[in-house]
Amino acid sequence: MQVIETLAEGLKREIKVIIPAKDMEQRMNERLADVKDKVRINGFRPGKVPTSHVKKMYGKSIMAELVNEIIRDKPSAILSERGEKSATQPEIVMTEDEKEAEKILSAQADLEFTLSYEIIPAIELKSVDGIKVTREVVEVSEDEINEQIEKIAESARTFETKKGKAADGDRVTMDYLGKVDGEAFDGGKDEDAELVIGSNRFIPGFEEQLVGLKAGDEKVITVTFPTEYPAANLAGKEATFDITVKEVASPAKTEINDELATKLGVESVEKLKEIVRGQIESQYGNVTRQKVKRQILDQLDELYKFESPSKLVDAEFENIWRQINTDLAQSGKTFADEDTTEEAAREEYRALAERRVRLGLVLSEIGEKAGIEVTEEEMQRSLFAQLQQFPGQEKQILDFFRNTPGAAASLRAPIFEEKVIDKLLTEVSVTDKAVSKEELLADDAEEGDKPAKKAAPKKKTAAKAEDAAEGEEAAPKKKAAPKKKAAEGDAE
Structure with missing residues (x-):
């Protein structure tokens, strides 16, 4: 041969x-x-x-x-x-x-x-002694724990019928009929619907117009559906709703005690506070972790400059570009709306893709030289987490990972990367800094990974692509509630 x-x-x-x-x-x-x-x-x-x-x-x-x-x-x-x-x-x-x-x-x-x-270029590992990171730490206060418990308790909150006018926080029971151009539309009608004013379950402008109404009142309110509303036949349209108020009820005062804890399925108020504290600390810890990780990646980016395989960069760029265009389509925006051009954005995200690939190769080399491995148990936990995200689709997901070449690597890669970051955190200089919740959660999308800030789309588009590329999140996210009615939920 x-x-x-x-x-x-x-x-x-x-x-x-x-x-x-x-x-x-x-x-x-x-x-x-x-x-x-x-x-x-x-x-x-x-x-x-x-x-x-x-x-x-x-x-x-x-x-x-x-x-x-x-x-x-x-x-x-x-x-x-x-x-x-x-x-x-x-x-x-x-x-x-x-x-x-x-x-x-x-x-x-x-x-x-x-x-x-x-070929994957040969990478000569460099000392990380000069890498310095600041780890922002938030002290969780008793007031914040109680505030979070009160939010959780809303699901168990009771309401008492009142004779007066509806105010913010009151529950209104009503019949309503929605119309566009005088014609009723599908999903715009309900009877005995319950809505807590201020919950932001209905489209913007709806709940505010219920303030001041009392049982027996009838009113026609006018609202405009958001331009990005999921139902295309309603998006951006002005609509009226015929409202008949059947009951107004005020929320009973929430007392944080053992009785409330029992209603929420916990044996005592102390145990409830312990659980909530852990959840808040975990959320803040995730944000802290991502900020520390970004600092490490930024400094590794300065340490290592070499040519990256073009095919890997192409693949990474296509992933980022697909996300960017999906976000723009969902928001109904264009590159011009984001004060940039498609050409400038392509250059921006091409540079981001190149950085991502280069840092990925560096982390891979560090992990390989350190003998870092991903265990089968870790892979199984990651797969289980995937299954939990898509209830009812477990079989399809399992089949995908069993039958798709390279699919298992998508589970392994983030685990491996986090283990490498863990190793680096034992070697670099880490300084803890006490900060407020607001400082920790401040939007730093304009810092860190941006290869060319001036060309980046504004607001959240650039941040989403960047976070997706680096596996980072800017802040704890709440789950969006399902939209049950046509009148409901665009506030989320």
Whole structure:
């Protein structure tokens, strides 16, 4: 077998592989000799079939098997012998001419194919002694714990009928009928609907117009559906709602005590506070973690400058670009609305993709040199977390991870990366800093990973893509409530 390097330009490599026809024929004959003793053909006793006859019947199919095995196994063996790692699956090119292929299968022509790939560059690890990070820490106060408990207690809150006018926080029971251009629309009608004023369950402007109404009142209110409303036939439209108030009830005062804890399924108020404190600390801890991680990545970015495999960058850019366009489509905005152009945004996110790939290679090298591994138990926990996110679709998700090449890597990669960050945190200089909740959660989307701030789309678009690319979140997120009625829930 001949292995000839035909291209070595930057990270790009091209290898021509030639296996002489006589070598292929020898391999085929060895395989035929094994088949000869097993094959059963009418007119011949087992093991007595002439080799020439077996070759005539099975020669080409056996040769095809050999070609497939070589194409499958040789590339990785060749790269290993060369001491190279391919950034992606090598591209294999061989003849598509039927006559040439026929000669190869008949052992009358050499088997030739070409490997094209990009190598992962050699990375010389540098000292991280100079990396310094600030870890922001929030002290959770008793008032914040009580405030969170009160929010949780809203699900168990009782209401008492009142004779006066509805105020913010009161529960209004009503019948309503929604109309657009004087015509009722699907999903715009309900009877005995209960709505707590200030809960932001209904579209903006709806709840505020209930303030001041009392049982027995009738009123027509006018609202405008948001332009991004999910129902296209209602998005951006002005609508009226005929309201008949049937009851107004005020919330009973919430007392944080053992009785409330029992209603919420906890044995005591102290245990409830302990649980809530843990949840808040976990939320803040996640934000702190991501900010520390970003500081480490920023400083690693300054330490390591090298060419990244273009195909990996292309793939990362496509992921980010797809998210950007999805966000713009969902918000009904354009690049012009975000004070940029498509060309400038492409350049911006191409740079972000290149950074992401480069840092990924650095973290991979650090983890490999440190002997960091992802255990099967960790993989199973990650898979279980995926299943919890999509109830009812467990089978499809399991099938996807079982049957999709590379899918398991999408579970492994973030676990591996976090373990590398954990290792780095034991080696870099970390200074704790007490901050307020507001300081911790302050939007720092304009800092850190931005490769070119002035070209970035404003508001949340850039931040979402950046966080998605780095696996980071800017703040704890609440789950959006399902939209049950056409009048409901765009405040979220």
